[in-house]
Amino acid sequence: xxxxxxxxxxxxxxxxxxxxxxxxxxxxxxxxxxxxxxxxxxxxxxxxxxxxxxxxxxxxxxxxxxxxxxxxxxxxxxxxxxxxxxxxxxxxxxxxxxxxxxxxxxxxxxxxxxxxxxxxxxxxxxxxxxxxxxxxxxxxxxxxxxxxxxxxxxxxxxxxxxxxxxxxxxxxxxxxxxxxxxxxxxxxxxxxxxxxxxxxxxxxxxxxxxxxxxxxxxxxxxxxxx
Numbered sequence: 001x002x003x004x005x006x007x008x009x010x011x012x013x014x015x016x017x018x019x020x021x022x023x024x025x026x027x028x029x030x031x032x033x034x035x036x037x038x039x040x041x042x043x044x045x046x047x048x049x050x051x052x053x054x055x056x057x058x059x060x061x062x063x064x065x066x067x068x069x070x071x072x073x074x075x076x077x078x079x080x081x082x083x084x085x086x087x088x089x090x091x092x093x094x095x096x097x098x099x100x101x102x103x104x105x106x107x108x109x110x111x112x113x114x115x116x117x118x119x120x121x122x123x124x125x126x127x128x129x130x131x132x133x134x135x136x137x138x139x140x141x142x143x144x145x146x147x148x149x150x151x152x153x154x155x156x157x158x159x160x161x162x163x164x165x166x167x168x169x170x171x172x173x174x175x176x177x178x179x180x181x182x183x184x185x186x187x188x189x190x191x192x193x194x195x196x197x198x199x200x201x202x203x204x205x206x207x208x209x210x211x212x213x214x215x216x217x218x219x220x221x222x223x224x225x226x
Contacts, residue, residue, distance in 0.1 A: 001197060002028045004065045006095060007072030009033055012111055014158025015186025016069050016193060017044075023194055024222070030065070032095075052091040055098040062095075063102040067197035069190075070095075070110045076126035084126065089133045093140075100140050107144040109193040110137055114151035114182070114207065134205075146196045147205045148189060151182040158186065181209035191215035 003020050007013040008031040020029050021041050031037055032047045049058055052072075070092060076084045092110070099106055110133065115124065118131040134147045154174050177183035192211045195201055195218035203210050 001026050001067060002030075002065045003067045003069060003197070004030045004032065004062065004099070005069045005071060006032050007070065007111075009035070009037060010071055010073070011155045011158060012073075012153060012186050012189055013069075013071035015155065016071050016190035018157045019187050019190030020069070020194060025198070026194070030061075032062075053086075053094050055095050059098045059102060062098055065099070065103045065106060067107045067109065067193070068096075068099055068103075069193045070108065073111060076129070081125050081129065085129045085132065088126075088129050089136060092133050093136050096137060096140055096142075100142060104143075106142055107146070107197045108137060108142045109146045109148060109196055110134065111189070112147045112149045112205075114149050116147070116149055144196070145204070146193075146201060148192070148211060149205055150184045150189060150208045150211060152177045152184075152208070153189070154183065154185045156185045156187050177208075181207065181212075184208040184211045184215075188212055188215035191218040194218055195221075 003026055005013060005017055008017040017031060020026050021043050026043065028045065029043050030045045030047060032049060034050055036046050036048055047058060047061055055062065072091060074087050096108065112130045112134055115127050116130040116134060117127040118134050120128050120131055122128050137145050152174055154170055174183050188211055192214040195214045200217055201214055
């Protein structure tokens with residue numbers, strides 16, 4: 001399996017990247033970002049690209065992939081809707097359209113969020129915009145598109161860039177959220193994406209609970225050597 005990852009430098013993307021590199025069925029991983037990652041691995045290739053609204057100049061390097069794990073995103077706090085939509089919708093679609101042309105059988109896994117509203121009626125700006133991104137991806141014609149809607153995410157691999165108070169808050173709330181189906185980890189998101197790309201997923205939209213279940217299925221399959 002050849003995998004392409006956008007947003008591998010973020011806390012979600014780091015977990016997804018490392019799980020992908022460890023997976024025995026993954027032959028090649030391409031990380032696309034504005035800066036090179038401080039990581040070397042025999043499976044890892046890196047594409048540094050500045051303009052995330054135009055991937056046509058590097059379209060030839062985006063061919064031959066089986067799965068795309070879209071982990072790129074920003075917090076909507078303090079952002080205007082147009083600016084947030086530019087990152088969340090425009091960047092995603094610019095890459096997805098090129099990938100659709102170059103990799104017609106691609107499985108596209110998109111990190112959305114708990115509370116995303118695909119109907120466009122939510123009063124929360126970020127929820128509407130994430131919903132627009134989900135709908136736009138669905139309409140592109142990929143054979144498989146999965147929308148990951150995690151709630152609270154704990155970082156278990158990679159560099160933890162959260163501030164002190166955020167780390168304390170997660171440490172306090174995560175043990176409470178997890179049993180209620182509201183908590184997952186960046187590595188479980190990675191495992192679940194790999195499972196989805198391998199055809200082990202039947203849910204189009206995955207909550208934290210579904211992500212954890214799918215990650216467990218993926219790990220069980222690896223343990224059995226399947």
